[in-house]
Amino acid sequence: MPRAVIADDEPLLAEDLRRRLAALWPELDVAAVLGDGVAALAAINRLRPDFAFLDIRMPGLSGVQVAQGVAGTRVVFVTAYDAFALQAFDAAAADYLLKPLDEARLLKCIARLQQTHGAPPPAPPALATPRLHWITAGLGDSKRLIAAGEVVYFKARDKYTEVVTVEESHLIRMSLRELAARLDPDGFAQIHRGLIVNLAQVLSIELDLLGRCSLRLKSRPETLPLSRGYAQRFKAM
Structure with a gap:
């Protein structure tokens, strides 16, 4: 059964869309109806729906920003503004409803x-894989x-990744x-089999007496090992 989420900061419009989808596409499971972009992004990353119907102007994050932060979900923008159509299709929108x-x-x-x-969703133009702009982590x-x-x-x-x-x-x-x-490969680099660092956070490279390299960070006290392979x-630094 296909699954979808709806995000619109106008509750009556969100409910109207949910009702219409239920009538016109009864097989579609609307798993969540959200009122802002932050909640929408978290719900999409949690539920992994097939489709997301997103308003463009929402508190927290716009619909376009939400679409840029997810992969594997086809996005339909539902908006009162036709001026955002180009941005929407740059974000590989499946459709654009006014x-x-x-x-x-x-x-x-x-x-x-x-x-x-x-079928697999189309990738954004010139990007084989959508860039990750936001990470959703559990906190209680x-x-x-x-x-x-x-x-x-x-x-x-182990089976997780620690985000520091x-x-x-x-x-x-x-x-x-x-x-x-x-x-973004211009902003992040893998430095070890189990480590990826934000390049903007690297203060210096340290070399010990045995020739082993490590990275000193600008805003954390620990150092990170730099493997020879990376x-x-x-x-050049």
Whole structure:
């Protein structure tokens, strides 16, 4: 059964869309209805829905920012503004619906989504894999949304990855290999089999008497080992 989430900061409009989808596409499971972009991103990362119907102007994060932070979910933008269409399709949107919703247009959108359900979603232009701009980590009964630029380093921990910021650390269910493929290569570098560092956080390279390299960080007291296999990138520093 296909699954979807809806995000719109206007509750009546979100409920109207949920009701219309239930009538026109009864097989679709609407797993969550959210009211802001931060909650929408957390729900998408948690539920992994097939489709997300996103308003563009929302508190916290815009619909476009949410779409840029997820992979594997087809996004339909539902908005009162047609000025964002170019941004929407740059974010590999599956469709772009204008409010107030026209039923015939919504039916056309549903037919398109049904035809493509099960096929891999298109990647954004010029990107084989969408870049990861936000990381969602659990924190008690709530979720912590961490901007990628806030991360000092990522460290592999068995089946988890530890996300270390200046003042905090969290565990996420994403492998270091997946992170390496989705992080901006100009901003992050793998320095060890189990470590990825934010290059903006590197203060200096230390060399001990045995010729082993480590990285000193700007905002954390610990040093990180730099394996020889990953040292080439740092030779010019």
